[in-house]
Amino acid sequence: MSATTNYSMAAGWRLPNVWDLVAFVCVIGALVGVSHVAAGTLTRIDAPGATQITLDPMNLPAYAVRTTLRMFAALAASLLFTFTYGTAAAKSRRAALVLVPVLDVLQSVPILGFLTFTVVFFMNLFPGQVLGLELAAIFAIFTSQAWNMAFSMYQSLKTVPADLYEASISFHLTSWQRFWKLEVPFATPGLVWNTMMSMSGGWFFVVASEAVAVGDNTWKLPGIGSYVALALEEKDIVAVGWAILAMLVVILAYDQLLFRPLVAWSAKFRFETTAGATASDPWMLRLMRRTRLLQFIGERVGDMAAYIGGLRLSFTGRVRSMTSPEPSKAVDAAWIAILLALVSIAAWRVVLFASRAISWADVGEAVGLGLITLLRVVVLMILASLIWVPIGVWLGLRPVWARRAQPIAQFLAAFPANLLFPPFVLFIVYFHLSPDVWLTPLMVLGTQWYILFNVVAGAAAFPGDLKEAAANFRIGGFLWWRKVIIPGIFPYYVTGAITASGGSWNAAIVAEVASWGDTKLQAHGLGAYIADATDKGDMARVVLGVVVMSTFVVLFNRLLWRPMYAYAQRRLTLG
């Protein structure tokens, strides 16, 4: 054995105190940050400094902390929602009847349009307090995070392997124990991945939700989003630059400190018995496993979780056998009757509301604008595909490049594109370009990366033997693209394109209207329509716009992406 290998061992184990110190400082810092924010949250809204912000970059770290904590508060709410809603949908056949379609529609509704009204709602809950505003912002972020997490949970619970389920029953685990010992671990990898994706999506909403105007009042919660809004009003491009930098640091920090370790850790719950590609542990996970203090805390938390999960609670009485009795037809009928009644009442209310405030001309206008936005989305998806598919394939087929490109593309997808709007707006204003054309790329600015990183993943996973077969039969040029690589990456491409197009619809609300100081750029489209109605406080038009947009998104998904995805799964997957 050589002397060189001994040193690292000694450093790793003889001096755990250094790591302990690092961890200690981190923990104390986090506590101080949280208490500071808590103090800010509980003040009155008209207290000095409560809703005013300055463009001094020195304040940015504090703003960044507040924004990040909002994100995590929303994440906690999303997890709670996931564990209740997702579980209920998976466990109860009758509940699933309602919960699953509702979730599907919620996914497609651009909540951004409702921001004004949720703010009013939460401010009325806590009159005169910052807490109301905070909750409204957190709610907005929550709506961007929760749906796909709940779906992931639902799908995992629906696909728990039958043999493990049988084993848990034969060992008399109660439903509570089974949930924590089998179902949650099984759902963990998917949930962690979706949480990470949700966190990325949330940033987009943070920027939009921290500075809200209701009627004549504009409130700016201290945070990066408000900072950007102020910078835009005051035409301060340097401040925008600072905000982008702060955001980069925050995203990098939670990616490294939280999600890399979580993803690596969750790999142990993966069900496949074949050993996958094992990447080396991220440094944070190593730190946690090697630091005595963190290890101790982790073990205590683990013990406690194991204790709670091990309680012999049961919600369904005695442990039942697999073959549950025939579901009662009468109860089913009653349940459906109740649902029908509720739907009828809701429909009646909608009709009443609409007939008073909305004319058919309004509907026509909204649909017409929707078609314009649809055209934008379609053109953007085609352009983004033409650009990123060849690049993604090129990168993906070169393992070294794929490894480098993948995290960068993921990072870019996580980056809130609305922060990058100001330079574009400046560009359009300066050159007097048509907003109808030149605001369009903003819709895809943040979402195109989903196409790129999925295509890279697809090309990287393209089987080596098929590559060899293509080379051996000398398949090249256009034939290679048509018959070899495009079908090979198609399932990945569709996954990326679904995310990208959904995101683009949502982005339309902020991308079709952009401002720089007093200059306001507006394109024709449904997004601008909703944004405009929101500004004017015109509830009826906001609802109309949002409904039309949701319909477009749902139809787009059902008529284009779903069939494509099903085809890809059926025909183009290997094995």
Place this chain on the structure above:
Amino acid sequence: MDTAVTTRPCLIDVKGCRQAYHKDANADLVVLDDVNLTLHEGEIVALLGRSGSGKSTLLRIVSGLLKPTAGEVTWRGKPVSGPTDGVAMVFQSFALFPWLTVQENVEIGLEARGVHRSEREKRAETAIDMIGLGGFENAYPKELSGGMRQRVGLARALVVHPDLLLMDEPFSALDVLTAETLRTDLIDLWMDGKLPVKSVLMVTHNIEEAVLMCDRILVFSSNPGRVATELKVPFPHPRNRLDPDFRQLVDDIYGIMTRRPPAGPKAATAAPVSPLAMPLHRVGTNIMSGLMETLAAEPYNGRADLPALANSLQYEVDDLLPLGETLQLFRFAVLEEGDILLTDLGRTYVEGDTDQRKKLFSEALRLYVPLANMIRQVLDERWNHRASAVRFRDELEDHMSPDYAADTLRTLIGWGRYAELFSYDEEAEQFGLEDIE
């Protein structure tokens, strides 16, 4: 027959071929070393060897998919650069495009050559019918059984009328009966002169398959891959597996493959070999015990003929030889000219109970696997009795490819745990002495 073959035109000629993967800061990992191969028209040749002997690498070099580090490859007298036109390959994993139908898969090679559509369809139809796929034209590979999939792979290769057909373990992913049907179908077509190919080169680790199908067998030795022996198979087709001469040849080849590599002049010139430069086969302790118990019992009574043993256990050479060699390493058994003999130590092991077995195994492990002993020593010396696995893997990687190093370490972890020589914490990647008295 030999003279007849050698006077025929030469298809491929490989001279002094060497394939090495560069590894930073250390000596290159040599996969193939000084391999020569000449292939003439009208013969079926097998490259026979254990996994890791570089035979598949040689096949890829011949096909032009891989460029050798050194040596020259000529195709009909011209140097090979890139995939050769007259060569078509059949893959172990079939390598069918899942999104193309049988017909489209078969046509793809013709399409790449720009063959006109009607001509393409006609030739594909002929190939599909010849290989027994008629009626399956519109099926997707997913809908087919393994045997049918490999027929598609064969048809796809044959339809381009290659001069040389390369087959990379074409039957090893199939079950025994299916594989046998495909073999005989292929040989029948070859004997009837219906195969539109001039010559066949196949890679296999199945000795009987090579003797059944081929005119010439090149036996490879491992680490690095070299041609150990070249044999001619003098039997006419159709061959009978039960023919005594056939059995004898199979026995001989087993003997060749179990022979220890001669400590020739190479060893003298090489740098002193570290005790760590010993790749371990991935053989579990249960299967070792199982084989020893089988050997000790009737009808073997301590001595078995390897081909017979392989037949009765449904094992391939690739399963049986690593197992035998591992037992030999621990001195539980000895390999002798195609036979395996249980030693006295092996007998004691079989007769012992769990604790005694573990004790014997532990002793053997420390004696004959230097790395195991070294890990235990390091653990004993450390104040906290822990040591990172990474450093041992790094040291192994100085002597073998990263894959072998990972395999070797994994095997050793399993053995060490069974012997209760050390414990291992997978998450921290650390060896330790917890729960070890």
